[in-house]
Amino acid sequence: MVALRFRILLVVAALLAFGGALWAPFQFDDPSLLTDVPLNAPAGWRHVFSATQSGPLTYLSFWVNLRISDAPWTFHLVSLLLHLACVWVASGLFLELLPVRAAWLAAAVFAFHPLQTEAVAYVLARATLLAALFCLLSLHYWWQGRRWWSFGLFLCALLAKEEVAAFPLLLALLEWSTRRNRQAVWPAVAMAVASLGAGLRTIYATGSGVGGPAGITSFDYFSYQGVAILRYLQLLLVPMGFTxxxxxxxxxxxxxxxWGVIVVIALLAWRTVRAAQPGFWVLGGLLLLLPSSSIFPAGDLAADRRMYLPLFCFAALFGMLMRKANARLLWGYGVLLLLLSVAQTRVWLSPESLWMEAARHSPGKVRPKRQLARVVHPLQAVELMEEAKRLAPDDAAVATDLGLTYLRAGKPELALGEFERALRKDPCLFDALWNLRRMSVVKPLPAGCAWTLRQTELLTQPGLSSAP
Known part of the structure; x- marks a missing residue:
């Protein structure tokens, strides 16, 4: 009964922490859901299971969501319910795997640490939540000895997001450090084969297996991941600096x-890996970070939402290490986490606050300035885009955005110069050509711009007055 009340209290606390996300708009690239043709087609559910679609189970849920409503709050409601479900399952697992006091602490960290905000408030992070829920259920059935049920749930997790491909390594580590049951071999092998298949399918779907940022090689991406992982751990211990x-x-x-620091941490953790001791949870968290922190570049060098499932392990580590700490200190820390989560959720309630925070914490990055320039006053937007131009003088997209900003500010002559500069950097850039056409300036297309030619032909059709 005490455990049940505690789990209900956790769910309520998580609802208080992240419930404000229900009032958030679509952020970043969330609006792409509304323009995705298959997702908005009556028979679009068939396309989401095509070989070129990653995360088909997640996109099926988006298709269903759009059949019901395209209002942002309905998408946020699903994300919030998924997080509450994860909290419920995770808290039960902690009670099974950890001493009682450690379990309570771990569950609280997982439930309402501000590091979870991005996964809950960012609509396209539904894939992360859905995959994590199936992984946690898979872990539950694995621990109960129902390993083929565990395998089936893990398949669902892979269909939600391929990023959980390293989850079988966590199960193997758990089995090795506790029971070493030979009956677990074949389900574990099946999971490994499924992970490999999911990886190959991702490579086929994306053409290269990566969706990495321009100019980032696999080696460069991997080298930066050591810094990214240490940043995640810093945010876990000192919950400030989210972006x-x-x-x-x-x-x-x-x-x-x-990376040297991480290797040392892993080696020290290996010494206490048995019987689900602290070392196990350290290695488990690092293993779960492998797919997004390896040689395969993701869309960003770092993203807080990638810590959602690994936080299950790091929260358990926190619980094990802090279970003997002063109760008042722990209650104070818990209240602090709750308040910080409420505050971080509020950041997601408008594009201005979200990208102001990003621009403040990442002054050397161009994207926050571009995003913020789209929602602030034109004069402030010009300052932001001029700074972006200084950071990326050869970026044609930045030049196009600066041109649009000048148009908003009532300076068409400067806008014309930026569109011209964009085309010197990228002669086939459709956005620059389209905006020049709006200004009654027609530019001949060089050879090799077939797609852009087709798009510009559409501009001559009657009734077309806005950019696609």
Missing amino acids: VDAEVRVAPLMAALA
Whole structure:
């Protein structure tokens, strides 16, 4: 009964922490859901299971969501309910795997640490929540000895988001450090094969297996991941400095040093890996970070939402290490986490606050300035885009955005110059050509711009007055 009341209290606390996300608009690239043709087609559910669609189970849920409503709050409601479900399952697992006091602490950290905000408030992070829920259920059935049920749930997790491909390594580590049951071999092998298949399918769907940022090689991406992982751990211990667009580029020596620190942590953790002791949870968290922190570049060098499932392990580590701490200190820390989560959720309630925070924490990145320039006063937007131009003078997209900003500010002559500059950098850039056409300036297309030619032909159709 005490355990049940505690789990209900956790769910209520998580609802208080992140419930404000229900009033958030679509942020960042969330609006792409509304323009995705298959998702908005009556028979679009068939397309989400095509070989070129990653995360088909997640996109099926988006398709269903759009059949009901396209209001942002309905999408946020699903994300919030998924997080509450994860909290419920995770708290039960902690009670099974940890001493009681450690379980309570771990569950509280997982339920309402502000590091969870991005996964809950960002609509497209539904994939992270859905995959985590199936992984946690898979872990529950694995621990109960129902390993083929565990395998089936893990397949669902892979269909939600391929990023959980390393989850079988956590199960193998758990089995090795506790029971070493030979009956677990074949389900574990099946999970490994499924992970490999999901990885190959992702490579096929994306054409290269990566969706990485321009100019980032696999080696560069991997080198920066040491810094990204240490940043995640810092946010866990000192919950300050959250941003939707983290800046983690550092000098090569610092990147190597960061990986050196992680290797030392892993080696020390290996010494206490048995019987689900602290070392197990350290290695488990690092293993779960592998798919997004390896040689396969993701869309960003770092993203707070990637810590959602790994936080299950790091929260358990916190619980084990702090279970003997002073109760008043722990209650105070819990209240602090709750208040910080409420405050961080409020950041997601408007594009201005979200990208102001990103621009403040990542002054050397261009994207926060571009995003913020779209929602602030034109004069402030010009200042932001001029700064972006200084940071990325050869970026054609930045030049186009600066041109649009000048148009908003009533300076068409400066806008014309920026669109011209964009085309010198990228002669096939459709946005620049389209905006020049709006200004009655027609530019001939060079050879090799077939797609852009087709798009510009559409501009001549009657009734077309806004950019696609």
